[in-house]
Each structure stands twice: as structure tokens, then as C-alpha cells.
Amino acid sequence: MSISRLTDFFLIQRMLRQVKGYRRYFAVIFLLDLLATPLGLLVPVPLKIAVDSVIGTAPLPKVIGPFVPDSMTGSNSILLVFAVMLQIFVVLLIQLQSLSGYSLRTKVGESMTLDFRTRLFHQAQRLSLIFHDRRGTTDSIYRIQYDAPSIQWLTLYGVMPILSASVMLLSMIYVIVRLNWHLGLVALIILPPLFFYSRFYNRRMRPRYTETKQLESSAFKVIQEVLTAIRVVKVFGRENDEEERFKRQSSKNVDAKIRLAFAEGGFGLVVNLTTALGSAAVLFLGVLSVQSGRLTVGELLMIITYLGQLYSPVKSISNQVKGLQSSLASLERAFELLDEMPEVTEKPQARPLQRAVGGIEFRNVTFAYVGEKPVLKRTSFSVRPGTRLGIQGRTGAGKSTLVSLLYRLYDPQTGEILLDGIDLRDYKLADLRNQFAIMLQEPMLFSASIAENIAYARPEADFQEIVAAAKAANAHDFIVDLPDGYDTMVGERGMCLSGGERQRISLARAFLRDTPILILDEPTSSVDIGTEAGIMEALERLMKGRTTFMIAHRLGTLENCDEVLLMEDGQIVSIMATGRKGTTANTDSGRCAMV
Numbered sequence: 001m002s003i004s005r006l007t008d009f010f011l012i013q014r015m016l017r018q019v020k021g022y023r024r025y026f027a028v029i030f031l032l033d034l035l036a037t038p039l040g041l042l043v044p045v046p047l048k049i050a051v052d053s054v055i056g057t058a059p060l061p062k063v064i065g066p067f068v069p070d071s072m073t074g075s076n077s078i079l080l081v082f083a084v085m086l087q088i089f090v091v092l093l094i095q096l097q098s099l100s101g102y103s104l105r106t107k108v109g110e111s112m113t114l115d116f117r118t119r120l121f122h123q124a125q126r127l128s129l130i131f132h133d134r135r136g137t138t139d140s141i142y143r144i145q146y147d148a149p150s151i152q153w154l155t156l157y158g159v160m161p162i163l164s165a166s167v168m169l170l171s172m173i174y175v176i177v178r179l180n181w182h183l184g185l186v187a188l189i190i191l192p193p194l195f196f197y198s199r200f201y202n203r204r205m206r207p208r209y210t211e212t213k214q215l216e217s218s219a220f221k222v223i224q225e226v227l228t229a230i231r232v233v234k235v236f237g238r239e240n241d242e243e244e245r246f247k248r249q250s251s252k253n254v255d256a257k258i259r260l261a262f263a264e265g266g267f268g269l270v271v272n273l274t275t276a277l278g279s280a281a282v283l284f285l286g287v288l289s290v291q292s293g294r295l296t297v298g299e300l301l302m303i304i305t306y307l308g309q310l311y312s313p314v315k316s317i318s319n320q321v322k323g324l325q326s327s328l329a330s331l332e333r334a335f336e337l338l339d340e341m342p343e344v345t346e347k348p349q350a351r352p353l354q355r356a357v358g359g360i361e362f363r364n365v366t367f368a369y370v371g372e373k374p375v376l377k378r379t380s381f382s383v384r385p386g387t388r389l390g391i392q393g394r395t396g397a398g399k400s401t402l403v404s405l406l407y408r409l410y411d412p413q414t415g416e417i418l419l420d421g422i423d424l425r426d427y428k429l430a431d432l433r434n435q436f437a438i439m440l441q442e443p444m445l446f447s448a449s450i451a452e453n454i455a456y457a458r459p460e461a462d463f464q465e466i467v468a469a470a471k472a473a474n475a476h477d478f479i480v481d482l483p484d485g486y487d488t489m490v491g492e493r494g495m496c497l498s499g500g501e502r503q504r505i506s507l508a509r510a511f512l513r514d515t516p517i518l519i520l521d522e523p524t525s526s527v528d529i530g531t532e533a534g535i536m537e538a539l540e541r542l543m544k545g546r547t548t549f550m551i552a553h554r555l556g557t558l559e560n561c562d563e564v565l566l567m568e569d570g571q572i573v574s575i576m577a578t579g580r581k582g583t584t585a586n587t588d589s590g591r592c593a594m595v
Contacts, residue, residue: 011331012159018116019155025108026160032101033164037171039094044305046087052298054080109152117148120337128343129409134370138221143337147213150330158324176306179299180289183282187307190278194271201267201325208260209329215253222246282307344408346429353431357420358385358516358547360406365415367401375401377570378415385516388548390558390578393567399551402567403519406549407436437513441522443506445494450479451486453494453505457513465512473508474538475501500531507538518543520550536560 019026045064052058054076060068068082124140132140177184226233226242233242286303289295295303361382368374375398383389391399404410405417408424417424424432437457445453454466461469466486470476478501482488494502503523510518523535540560552558559578566574 008328011328011335012154014335015151015154015331018151019112022108022112022155025104026155029101029104029108029156030160030164032097032104033160034167035097036094036164037168039090039097040168041171041175041306042086042090043094044302046083046090047305048298048302049083049086050080051301052296054083056296056298058296058298105156109156112155113149113152116151116334117144120144120148120334123338123340126342127340129404130343130370131340136221138224139217140337141224142217142220143333146216147330147334150327150334153327154324154331158327172306176303179303179306180286180295183286183289183303186281186285187278189281190274194274197267197270201263205260205263205325208256208263209326210332212253212256212260212326213329213333215249215256219246219250219253222249279304279307344411344429347426350428351422351426353419353427353435356435356516359383359418359420360517360547361418361421362402363416363418365405365412365417367405367410367412374413375570376405376412379570379572380415381565381572381575383547383549385547386545387563388543388550388561390561390564391549391551391567392553392558392564397567398570399567400521403521403549403551406517406519407433407438435515436517436519437510437515438519439503439506439510439521439523443494443502445490445497445502445505447490447492449484449487449489450482450505453490454508454512457509461512466508469508469512470505472511472538472541473504474534475504475508478504500535503531503535504538507535507542511538511542516546518546518548518550520548522551522553 045061048061049064053060064086120140121144124144127140173184173188176187222242222245226246233239283304286295286300290297290300359382362379365376365379366374367376379398379402391402393399401410405412406424408429411425419427419432419435446456451463451466454469455461458465463486467476470479470486479486479488488496490496490502490505494505497505507523520539523539543560548561550558550561558564561578564576564578565572566576
């Protein structure tokens with residue numbers, strides 16, 4: 001067995017394990033599909049009755065004769081009405097079977113896709129920032145949104161239709177051979193060539209479908225980047241350039257899809273020509289059999305009708321082969337995301353943590369992003385509970401990376417970070433992160449109401465607690481002046497509000513979270529002096545009694561800190577006391593060590 005065939009086998013096996021909770025629904029759908037076979041066998045029966053028994057004098061077909069009273073067979077008019085009514089009844093049954101199958105397929109398919117998307121989304125959130133930094137978020141979004149439905153198409157519109165089509169194919173082969181085995185053998189001659197051509201098509205086309213998915217994801221990435229940074233694009237007048245970039249990237253995808261279309265069209269052409277040759281041979285020999293008296297005209301019409309139904313599942317299976325390869329390529333990409341291992345993991349016997357005291361210690365911590373030089377180099381210092389530590393340094397000095405290590409967005413390559421004397425990696429991850437509240441230079445708000453954005457820190461908080469947090473952050477007055485107050489929608493990323501208003505909502509979120517440790521990353525750099533004064537006044541209340549790490553470029557912003565840690569090129573070059581003592585370190589040729 002080739003590697004590609006083996007891979008497909010394991011993919012389908014894994015897919016079936018993924019959807020095992022839907023097995024009962026699959027059984028019902030399969031039974032409904034199987035009903036298509038006997039209903040299909042009834043389709044030519046009214047035509048045979050009209051030709052052979054109404055126009056001619058032949059007896060009724062054996063499949064229907066025992067169910068027709070003798071009183072109806074004595075009159076051609078009554079028999080013709082019976083044939084017409086039978087035709088309507090068969091069509092009605094076929095349509096009811098089709099409607100039931102379609103409705104159940106839709107319900108089950110959408111539920112399966114939602115479950116699979118949810119699992120992928122859960123996995124994308126579990127993965128460390130290193131993964132998202134390296135791969136970008138767009139590819140994960142594409143896999144969640146556009147690759148996940150492959151599980152629906154493979155099960156309900158791929159594997160199951162192939163199984164039901166195979167049952168119908170075998171049924172039609174049996175019926176045609178029973179009617180006339182010579183014509184049956186002629187009709188079956190085309191099946192081996194189609195089987196071998198399908199295998200050849202599978203081996204050649206799978207890599208092309210994978211390439212198309214990757215190119216689609218790349219084009220999607222351009223759209224996300226541009227629309228996310230639309231203000232920057234407009235300010236610099238780069239709309240036309242970005243449009244050209246999108247067209248260039250999309251053109252590669254278009255070219256790949258055109259090549260796929262030619263290949264798929266060629267495959268369909270071969271299948272249809274092959275079945276047409278089979279039909280022509282049966283028609284030619286069938287007419288000769290009628291002329292020689294071995295077949296009646298009605299029997300020939302019946303065989304030709306069954307032949308169409310015989311080749312219909314053949315064409316269906318061939319068409320499914322094309323769709324299967326595209327869906328398998330998508331499913332493989334989705335499982336690749338599920339198989340990614342997060343760099344930041346929780347130990348099996350991790351310690352619970354209710355509320356930390358707030359003592360922090362870095363011991364010889366070194367950290368580097370993937371493929372880059374170290375951002376932090378053998379960093380060591382300690383912070384007593386309740387200390388306000390300012391962190392200053394040039395862009396790229398490692399300030400933000402240092403605090404990102406605190407709540408384990410990343411783990412250091414060497415060294416350890418202790419919280420209350422215990423390594424961060426020994427705590428339960430959720431409990432650890434519950435000890436931190438964070439304010440960023442660019443506050444992140446969600447497209448929801450102001451109240452919902454504040455409550456994001458603690459969803460179970462009641463409205464009175466939300467209002468109290470907003471008042472503590474000096475945000476209540478501007479919120480109640482808005483037309484909808486706390487129900488005001490902030491827009492995507494909070495862009496319906498000013499920078500200062502967004503920052504104060506972010507500050508209210510921190511008040512509501514009420515954690516023992518604060519991370520303040522340039523909290524006032526994007527606001528004016530007047531707004532900064534109000535924010536700093538609220539921050540003073542927030543920092544009281546909490547261990548605080550405040551990153552800032554301006555020394556004036558750090559004047560309320562107890563100590564200021566100066567960083568340069570990933571190392572601590574000095575620690576300056578500005579108020580009460582809370583941090584201790586020595587410097588030795590640019591290297592910090594614990595006292």
C-alpha cells in the first residue's frame with residue numbers, strides 16, 4: 001500500500017473516531033439512502049407496464065403482478081391509469097426519501113462541524129504564543145473556519161454516499177444480469193478501467209488540493225492583515241498597493257484552481273465517455289436482441305433505464321473521489337492543528353493556588369524566541385510582596401518579554417521564576433493566571449457593551465460591582481454620559497471610544513479582577529497629559545497593597561514606583577531605589593544576581 005493510501009486510511013479511521021457520537025444518526029441516514037435502491041428499481045416498472053401490458057399483450061412484471069387484482073388486468077384503460085398512478089406514487093416516495101435524508105444530513109452535518117470547530121478553537125487557544133508568533137493567527141482561523149467542514153463532507157457526502165452507491169451498484173448489476181446476462185456482462189466491462197483510473201487520479205491530485213488550501217490561507221492572511229490595520233493603510237495611502245498584493249497572492253490560488261479544474265474536468269470526461277461507450281454497446285446489442293426475439297421492447301427499455309441507474313452510482317463514486325481528495329486535504333490540515341503540542345503545559349500534579357502573597361523571584365532566566373538570539377540573558381532579581389517595580393529600557397531591551405514570562409505566555413529556556421518561593425511551572429496554569437491583572441499600551445476591548453468589557457475580568461460580577469470598578473477607574477462619569485450608558489457598544493477593538501476612554505475601561509477591568517499582582521505595560525503612553533493624570537490617580541489606588549510591574553519609557557511615569565529596574569540588551573544593568581525598599585539586586589559587569 002502506498003504512503004498516500006495509508007495516510008488516507010488513517011485519516012478516515014481517525015475521522016470516524018472523532019464522529020463516533022453520531023453513529024446512530026449515520027445508521028438512520030444509511031438506511032434512508034438504501035431505500036433509494038428499491039425505489040430506483042420501481043422507476044422503470046410503470047413504463048414497462050404501459051409498453052408491454054397496455055400497448056402489448058405481455059403479462060405484468062413479476063415484481064408487481066401479485067399485488068394487482070385480476071379485475072384491473074382485464075381493462076387496458078384501467079391498467080394504464082394504474083401505471084400512471086404508480087409512476088406518481090414512486091416519484092412521491094423518492095422525493096420523501098430524498099427530503100428526509102437531506103434534512104437529517106443537514107442537522108447532523110452542521111452539528112458535527114460545530115463540534116469539530118469548537119475542538120479546533122479550543123486547541124488554538126491552548127497553543128502557546130510561540131506557535132502563533134511563528135505561524136500567525138490567520139492560518140489557524142482558516143483551518144477552524146474553512147477546513148473544519150471537511151469532516152461533514154467526508155462522512156455525509158463522501159464515505160456514506162459511496163457505501164450506499166456501492167449497494168445500489170451491486171443491486172443494479174444483479175437485476176440487469178437476471179434480465180439478460182449477456183447485456184449485463186457488456187455493461188460491466190467499463191468498471192475495471194474506471195477503478196484503476198480513479199486510483200491514478202487520487203495519487204496525482206492529493207498534493208494539488210493541499211497546495212490550493214495553503215494558497216487560499218495565504219490570500220486570506222492578506223485580507224486579515226489589511227482590514228486589521230486599515231487605519232494605517234489609509235493614512236499612508238497604500239490601498240492600491242495592498243489591493244495589488246492581494247491580487248498577486250490570489251492569482252496564485254486562481255492558477256492552482258484552474259489547473260485543478262482541468263484535471264477534474266479530464267477525469268469527468270473519461271468517466272462519462274467510458275459510461276457512454278458501455279451504454280452504446282448495450283443499446284446496440286439490445287436492439288439486435290429485440291430484432292431476434294430474445295427481448296421485448298419493454299424489457300429493453302427496462303434494461304436501458306436500469307443501465308442509467310447502474311452508471312449513476314458509478315459516476316457518483318467517481319465524483320466523490322474528486323471531492324474526497326479535497327476534503328481529505330482539509331481534514332489533514334485540521335488534524336495538524338490538533339496535533340500541535342503547546343510549549344507551555346501544565347504538570348499532571350500541578351499545585352492549586354487560591355491567592356498569592358505576591359513575592360516574585362527570577363533566577364538566572366534566559367529566554368529566546370524561536371530562531372532568534374536571546375531576549376533575556378541570565379536575568380536574576382527578586383521582588384517582595386506589595387512592591388511597585390518600574391521597568392525602563394529602550395525598545396527591544398526585553399521589558400515586555402520579562403512580564404510575559406510572569407504569567408507563562410512563554411516559559412524560559414533556562415532558569416526559573418518563583419512566585420511565593422515556588423516555580424511558576426508547578427502551579428495550575430489557570431490558577432496562576434488568575435493572580436494577574438494586566439493593562440496594555442493599546443487596550444484590547446471586544447465588540448460588546450462597556451459593561452461586558454469590564455466584566456470580562458470576572459464574568460460572574462453583578463452590575464453594582466461593575467459600576468464600582470468603573471468609578472474606581474474614573475470611568476463612570478463618561479460612561480453614564482453616553483446615550484446607552486453601560487450598554488453602549490464599543491465597536492471592533494473599542495474603536496468607537498477614544499484612547500483614554502478605552503484605557504479607563506481597561507483599568508476598570510483590572511479593578512474588578514482584584515488580583516494580588518498587576519502588570520502595567522506602558523499604560524499611559526497613548527493618552528494626553530490631562531487624561532494621564534486621571535489614569536495615574538486611579539492607578540495609585542489600584543496599586544495599593546499589590547505587587548506591581550510597570551513598564552514605561554518616561555521616568556515621570558515611574559515616579560510612584562518603589563524601585564526602577566533599567567534593562568539593556570536583555571540584561572539588568574541597574575536597579576534604582578525611588579522610595580521604599582522592595583527589590584534587591586547587585587550588578588556585576590551588566591549581570592544581575594540575587595543578594
